[in-house]
Structures are given as C-alpha cells and as structure tokens.
Amino acid sequence: MKKIFRVPDMECPNCAMHLENLEDELPGVKRIEASYKKMSMDVEFDETKLTVAQIIQAANAIGYHPEPKTA
Amino acid sequence: MDLIVAFITGVTTGGLSCLAVQGGLLASSLANQIEEDMQLQTGKGGAQVKFRPRLAQPIFLFLVAKLIAYTLLGLLLGALGSVLQLTPMMRAVLTFGIGIFMLGNGLRMLKVHPIFRYFVIEPPSALTRYIRRTSKTSTSAITTAFLGALTVLIPCGVAQAMMAVALGTGNPLQGAAIMFAFTLGTSPVFFSVAYFATRLGATVEKYFTRIVAVMVIVLGLVSIDAGLNLAGSPLSVSRMISSLGAVPAATIQNPVSAQNGFTVNVGDTGYTPKVLHLSAVKPVSLNWVTKNVRSCSLSVVVPGLDYQKVLPATGTVKMDIPAQAKGTVMRYSCSMGMYTGQLVFDLD
Numbered sequence: 001m002k003k004i005f006r007v008p009d010m011e012c013p014n015c016a017m018h019l020e021n022l023e024d025e026l027p028g029v030k031r032i033e034a035s036y037k038k039m040s041m042d043v044e045f046d047e048t049k050l051t052v053a054q055i056i057q058a059a060n061a062i063g064y065h066p067e068p069k070t071a
Numbered sequence: 072m073d074l075i076v077a078f079i080t081g082v083t084t085g086g087l088s089c090l091a092v093q094g095g096l097l098a099s100s101l102a103n104q105i106e107e108d109m110q111l112q113t114g115k116g117g118a119q120v121k122f123r124p125r126l127a128q129p130i131f132l133f134l135v136a137k138l139i140a141y142t143l144l145g146l147l148l149g150a151l152g153s154v155l156q157l158t159p160m161m162r163a164v165l166t167f168g169i170g171i172f173m174l175g176n177g178l179r180m181l182k183v184h185p186i187f188r189y190f191v192i193e194p195p196s197a198l199t200r201y202i203r204r205t206s207k208t209s210t211s212a213i214t215t216a217f218l219g220a221l222t223v224l225i226p227c228g229v230a231q232a233m234m235a236v237a238l239g240t241g242n243p244l245q246g247a248a249i250m251f252a253f254t255l256g257t258s259p260v261f262f263s264v265a266y267f268a269t270r271l272g273a274t275v276e277k278y279f280t281r282i283v284a285v286m287v288i289v290l291g292l293v294s295i296d297a298g299l300n301l302a303g304s305p306l307s308v309s310r311m312i313s314s315l316g317a318v319p320a321a322t323i324q325n326p327v328s329a330q331n332g333f334t335v336n337v338g339d340t341g342y343t344p345k346v347l348h349l350s351a352v353k354p355v356s357l358n359w360v361t362k363n364v365r366s367c368s369l370s371v372v373v374p375g376l377d378y379q380k381v382l383p384a385t386g387t388v389k390m391d392i393p394a395q396a397k398g399t400v401m402r403y404s405c406s407m408g409m410y411t412g413q414l415v416f417d418l419d
Contacts, residue, residue: 020196033196037188 001047003055005066010036018062026050026058041066074252077233081256083365089222089230089257090264097133097218097261129215134258136219141230141254142247144223148237149246159301159374165224166408167298173291180284230254231370231381231406297408303374305402310411313345332356332389335412337382339366342403342412351397351416359388370406373414379406 010016016034019041023032028049034041043055052068059066090097175190226234233253237246299307305314336343337359349355359371361382372379373390382388395401395416404411 020200023200039185039188 002042002044003052004069005041005043005055005059006069007034007039007041007059007064007066009064010034010039012036015064016041019059019064022055022058022062026055029055040069074248077236077249077252078256080233081253082259083256085230085233085253086257086260086264089226090261097130129212130262132212132215133219134261136216137222138251138254138258140220140223142251144234145237145250146243146247148234148250149243159372159377159379162372162406163298163301163374163408165298166294166301170291170294170296170298173294174288175291177284177286177288177291181281181288230257231367297404300402300404300408300411301372301374301406303402303404305400307408307411309409310402313411332358334358334360337361337364337368337371339364339368341368341410345411346413346415348415348418349392349395350418351399352394354394355392357390357392357414359390361385361387366410367405367407368410371403372406373401373403375401375403 007015007019010019016036019034020032023029026045028046029043030046031044032041041059045055056066056068172190175187178184179187179190230253233249237249296307296309300309304310333347333349333355335347335357347357349357359380359382361369362385364382364384369382369384370379371382376392378390380388380390392414397417399416401414401416402411403414
C-alpha cells in the first residue's frame with residue numbers, strides 16, 4: 001500500500017532525511033520518500049503489519065505531524 | 072612556480088580573497104548544519120537546551136572537498152591547457168546564477184514564501200538511502216562536501232592566477248601539486264574565519280538562523296552585482312555608485328598621450344582612472360600598469376572585447392584595441408566583479 005502525507009512542519013532539507021530514517025526503524029515500511037520542497041512524504045508499507053495511525057505516531061515521536069492526503 | 076610560494080600565496084592573500092567569493096557556499100552549508108542542530112538540540116517542542124552548533128566537522132569537510140576538487144582541477148588544467156578557461160560571459164552568468172541561488176536560499180531560511188524551498192540542494196533520496204545504509208555519514212555532510220567541491224566553479228582572482236600557473240605547467244602532476252599547495256594554504260584562513268565568526272553568532276541563539284540568512288542574502292546580492300559587473304552591465308549597484316562621481320569628458324586630462332598609448336594604473340583597491348577617455352575611430356593601445364599589486368584587480372576582464380588577462384604583480388601589459396565608434400563605452404572589471412572601470416571612446 002502507498003500513502004501520501006502532507007508534512008507542514010518540515011523546516012529544512014534535513015527534516016526530509018529525518019523522516020526517511022523511519023524506513024529503517026518502522027517494521028512494515030518498504031520505502032519512504034520525503035520532500036522538503038513539496039512538504040510531503042510518500043510511504044510504501046505492508047498494511048498487514050502497519051497502520052496509517054502507527055506511521056503518524058512514529059513521525060510525531062520525532063517531532064513531525066503528517067496529515068494523510070485524500071486521493 | 073615553487074610549491075612553497077603557492078602555499079604562502081594561499082595563506083597570505085588567497086584565503087581572504089577566496090573567502091569573499093566562496094564564503095556564501097560555506098555559509099549555506101553551515102546554515103543547513105545549524106538548522107539541523109537547532110532542531111535536534113531544542114527537541115522540537117521539547118525542553119529548550121543551550122544551543123551549540125557542531126561547526127568544526129562541516130567546515131573541515133567543506134575544506135577537504137574543496138582541496139580535492141581544486142587538486143583535480145589542477146590535474147585537468149595541467150593536462151588540457153587553455154581549453155578549460157571560462158569566457159568572460161560564462162563567468163558572468165555563473166556568478167549571477169550563484170547570486171540568485173544564494174538570495175533564494177536566504178529568503179527560504181527567513182520563510183518568506185514556500186517557493187523559496189526550491190532554492191536548496193537536496194540530495195536524491197536514492198543517494199541518501201544508499202549512504203545511510205552503507206555508512207554512518209550524515210546526509211548534511213554530503214551536502215557540505217558537495218558545496219565545498221562546487222567552489223571550484225567560482226574561483227577568486229588569486230585562485231585564477233594560480234590556475235593560470237597550473238595551466239602553464241603543461242603537466243598534470245605539477246598542475247595538481249600547485250593547486251593543492253595553494254588551496255591548502257587558504258584552508259587555515261577559511262577555517263579560522265568561518266569557525267570563530269559562527270561561534271560568536273551562537274551567543275545570540277534565537278536569532279542565529281536569521282543572521283545567517285541575512286548574511287547569505289547579502290553575499291547573494293554581492294554575487295549578483297559582481298555578475299552584472301562581469302557582464303559589463305551598467306545596471307550594477309557598484310557601477311551606479313561610481314558613476315555618481317564621474318567627471319565630464321572635457322575636464323579629463325589623460326596622463327599619457329595617445330601616441331604612447333593610454334594607461335590604466337592597477338592598484339590593490341581598483342583601477343585609476345575609473346573612467347578613461349580614449350581616441351575614437353582609430354585603433355589605440357592601452358597599457359595596464361601594475362606595481363606590487365596582490366589583489367584580484369590583477370585578473371582583468373573586458374567583456375566587450377572578450378579580453379581576459381592575469382597581469383603580472385609588477386609590470387606593463389599592452390592591449391591593442393581596434394577602432395571604436397565615437398561614444399562607445401566599454402565597461403571592465405576584475406574577474407571577481409569587485410573592482411570596475413570604464414573605457415570611453417570620445418576623444419578626437
């Protein structure tokens with residue numbers, strides 16, 4: 001499953017890199033691509049192992065507040 | 072040229088001269104580090120702690136990358152000769168473009184508008200992922216090193232003089248050694264100025280990012296102005312200021328008669344006279360006269376004639392100018408776009 005989030009509180013390019021670090025820390029995540037320019041984060045994950053709420057919670061823990069984008 | 076001479080040139084004049092041109096890139100890379108450290112150390116919504124940016128490592132990385140890039144450039148210059156020389160217009164466009172980039176980056180840091188987010192170098196996700204998984208190197212280190220290597224595209228006047236020497240060796244290893252020695256010489260000056268200047272700034276924690284942003288904006292504007300000077304544009308701020316004090320043609324007494332050639336005296340702080348009136352309609356010769364000059368004014372660029380020359384520290388270089396229509400104005404500058412002058416062809 002792929003989900004796109006809007007991340008309004010990215011303040012510098014390194015924020016995107018911090019969010020991408022979740023790729024290695026969150027079980028069930030296949031790929032994260034975050035963009036400071038677009039203020040967004042694309043997450044590809046296994047929905048049998050992880051929920052959107054858990055992704056948001058993990059991002060909150062490192063100081064960001066992603067909002068799921070509706071298609 | 073002796074390698075020790077190249078090193079001493081770097082320590083004495085190259086460091087500050089190149090810092091004036093390349094300081095913006097270093098400031099940009101330090102700005103990224105400061106932003107990151109501020110976020111880590113203030114805990115994003117957590118308790119405030121004393122803010123201490125880690126600056127020694129990024130400055131060191133920047134300088135090492137710069138050293139490697141210039142050494143490789145010396146290698147190429149020695150091997151390929153004059154093929155790699157930038158034309159005056161290419162240099163002008165490059166300097167102007169770098170100025171726009173720095174200006175946009177400064178406005179981004181001040182959060183003026185989301186559009187300025189596009190004025191930042193973001194390494195591709197694939198690259199950061201690869202680096203993250205294969206080493207412990209931080210991503211900002213890559214950006215810092217990349218910016219350090221980018222300085223090779225904006226050499227200062229003294230560095231250009233050294234590049235000309237590397238070019239003249241006609242030997243890749245000698246060219247590389249000259250550039251290595253020179254760039255190594257500039258490094259202590261870069262490190263000291265950048266490190267202590269930013270440490271001083273850390274005491275004003277809350278406003279530090281803003282101060283850096285303003286510095287980047289100022290350097291960007293200086294770079295844009297330099298780009299305009301290099302292109303021979305009358306619109307640059309420095310030219311407009313100098314034109315305010317311009318003297319009418321009728322009152323000018325050129326020091327040397329047209330028969331012996333006209334003369335521009337090149338000094339450490341610019342060119343005299345600022346506005347030189349020459350004979351129109353017929354070919355004239357112009358003498359660039361230097362005496363113990365050590366600044367970037369030695370590297371002179373006349374875009375209207377596609378002329379660029381690194382003058383000797385002491386001596387006279389003759390330049391033949393073909394006949395120009397009466398009233399022609401040619402603007403010239405040093406290769407950094409800092410010092411400017413005008414040739415006005417309006418004498419009979």
